[in-house]
Amino acid sequence: TLSQRHKFWETQPVGQFKDLNDTSMPEGPIEPPTAISEVKQEPYNLPNLYEWVTCDMNSEDTCAEVYNLLSNNYVEDDENMFRFNYSKEFLRWALHPPGYYKTWHIGVCVKSSKKLVAFITGIPARIRVRSDVVSMAEVNFLCVHKKLRSKRLAPVMIKEVTRRVHLENIWQAAYTAGVVLPTPITSCQYWHRSLNPKKLIDVGFSRLGPRMTMSRTLKLYKLPDLPVTPGFRKMELRDVPAVTRLLRAYLMQFVVAPDLDELDVEHWVLPKEGVVDSYVVESPENHTITDFCSFYTLPSSILGHPTHSILKAAYSYYNVSTKTPLVQLMNDALIVAKQKGFDVFNALDVMHNESFLKELKYGPGDGKLHYYLYNYRIKNILRPSELGLVLL
Numbered sequence: 001t002l003s004q005r006h007k008f009w010e011t012q013p014v015g016q017f018k019d020l021n022d023t024s025m026p027e028g029p030i031e032p033p034t035a036i037s038e039v040k041q042e043p044y045n046l047p048n049l050y051e052w053v054t055c056d057m058n059s060e061d062t063c064a065e066v067y068n069l070l071s072n073n074y075v076e077d078d079e080n081m082f083r084f085n086y087s088k089e090f091l092r093w094a095l096h097p098p099g100y101y102k103t104w105h106i107g108v109c110v111k112s113s114k115k116l117v118a119f120i121t122g123i124p125a126r127i128r129v130r131s132d133v134v135s136m137a138e139v140n141f142l143c144v145h146k147k148l149r150s151k152r153l154a155p156v157m158i159k160e161v162t163r164r165v166h167l168e169n170i171w172q173a174a175y176t177a178g179v180v181l182p183t184p185i186t187s188c189q190y191w192h193r194s195l196n197p198k199k200l201i202d203v204g205f206s207r208l209g210p211r212m213t214m215s216r217t218l219k220l221y222k223l224p225d226l227p228v229t230p231g232f233r234k235m236e237l238r239d240v241p242a243v244t245r246l247l248r249a250y251l252m253q254f255v256v257a258p259d260l261d262e263l264d265v266e267h268w269v270l271p272k273e274g275v276v277d278s279y280v281v282e283s284p285e286n287h288t289i290t291d292f293c294s295f296y297t298l299p300s301s302i303l304g305h306p307t308h309s310i311l312k313a314a315y316s317y318y319n320v321s322t323k324t325p326l327v328q329l330m331n332d333a334l335i336v337a338k339q340k341g342f343d344v345f346n347a348l349d350v351m352h353n354e355s356f357l358k359e360l361k362y363g364p365g366d367g368k369l370h371y372y373l374y375n376y377r378i379k380n381i382l383r384p385s386e387l388g389l390v391l392l
């Protein structure tokens with residue numbers, strides 16, 4: 001709750017709970033930039049047994065070590081039944097956008113065994129806040145091995161990635177978390193749409209509804225085999241200029257959104273097998289691209305189940321509809337995701353997602369995803385529908 005002490009976060013340039021009602025504070029950076037020469041030149045001290053390592057995700061061995069650390073120690077749901085299982089291809093995609101810095105892929109390993117025991121990453125992004133486009137770091141994949149928890153290692157990891165970002169003359173960051181920290185700019189609800197209800201019930205992800213039989217449940221979530229929108233097809237490289245125009249225009253309506261150019265769209269939205277899928281609607285009469293939808297692949301390990309080990313989940317990414325009704329476009333996304341073998345399709349209530357969630361039979365998830373900015377104050381907390389940013 002708000003009265004808890006945040007010994008580390010109280011020292012950081014973030015909105016503080018005690019300032020919540022103080023509307024006199026201006027929106028924008030909390031602390032000014034400093035000269036690079038003023039930034040701490042050497043890494044922060046780690047406890048004796050450990051050392052910093054920069055993780056080259058293009059190295060198969062290093063990528064495998066990061067994958068294994070996350071696969072065994074990253075985010076679990078509140079009931080510890082599932083744990084995110086980001087794939088190696090996904091991690092390389094997430095960490096190698098245009099202009100990335102290898103030095104922002106930070107590991108901690110045991111000096112003697114060289115075993116990786118902690119990780120944190122940043123990637124560069126241009127994020128617009130209202131009319132202000134700010135160079136930021138998107139911080140993600142903060143992970144400390146289960147055996148090293150509650151030793152105040154996380155604050156050291158955060159200070160070190162902050163230091164390395166400062167060295168590149170970047171002074172703001174964006175991040176999300178399932179935990180409440182000082183201070184969310186918005187808190188989003190996540191929703192799940194069953195695609196394979198039998199498996200979801202078998203593994204305890206969903207429960208049979210009251211007065212529902214299994215056959216009635218299968219019928220409720222049944223989807224056609226093919227998309228219904230004429231001209232709905234996989235996105236291709238030649239679509240990048242049109243999709244960039246659509247996406248840039250669409251994202252302008254949100255208070256916080258990425259400022260994506262064609263290179264960013266090519267990296268983040270063009271289909272990559274097993275990582276990200278995207279579809280466009282090419283109007284049959286004049287061959288213009290009128291809509292597009294995208295979702296990324298993030299399975300979760302199912303912890304301790306006798307017969308199922310992986311939950312195949314698709315996550316709604318960026319979707320723009322200018323001609324096809326959004327609800328129809330998102331139903332086509334469900335149809336192709338089901339065809340590709342996903343068990344569940346997840347979405348946050350950001351952007352215009354609220355307009356289709358209930359109609360397409362999404363059910364509410366059991367927690368929230370909180371969004372944060374570092375060293376940038378927002379006057380009032382935003383509604384999820386004012387947010388145009390999806391972090392992986």
Ligand SMILES: CCCCCCCCCCCCCC(=O)CSCCNC(=O)CCNC(=O)[C@H](O)C(C)(C)COP(=O)(O)OP(=O)(O)OC[C@H]1O[C@@H](n2cnc3c(N)ncnc32)[C@H](O)[C@@H]1OP(=O)(O)O
Nearest residue numbers: 006007008009140141142143144149150151152153154171
């Ligand atoms: C200008 C550039 C700026 C760049 C930096 C921007 C900021 C980036 C910020 C990072 C964004 C990451 C985004 C991201 O990756 C997406 S959120 C996913 C985070 N990872 C997980 O949940 C994986 C499983 N959990 C763990 O590995 C550990 O529990 C972690 C490592 C989470 C905490 O390790 P621990 O052994 O359990 O805890 P101590 O070391 O003893 O430290 C306790 C302190 O850490 C604070 N804490 C706990 N969870 C946090 C979280 N998710 N963000 C920020 N702070 C978090 C906590 O409030 C307390 O501080 P306080 O006493 O003040 O309350």
Ligand SMILES: CN(C)Cc1n[nH]c2ccc(-c3ccc(F)cc3OCCn3ccnc3)cc12
Nearest residue numbers: 075076077082084177178190300346347391392
């Ligand atoms: C965003 N990115 C930073 C990863 C991340 N960190 N912390 C989180 C907390 C919730 C969600 C989330 C986001 C959207 C969604 F539909 C379901 C979610 O979590 C369900 C609970 N869960 C956790 C693990 N397996 C299942 C993501 C994250």
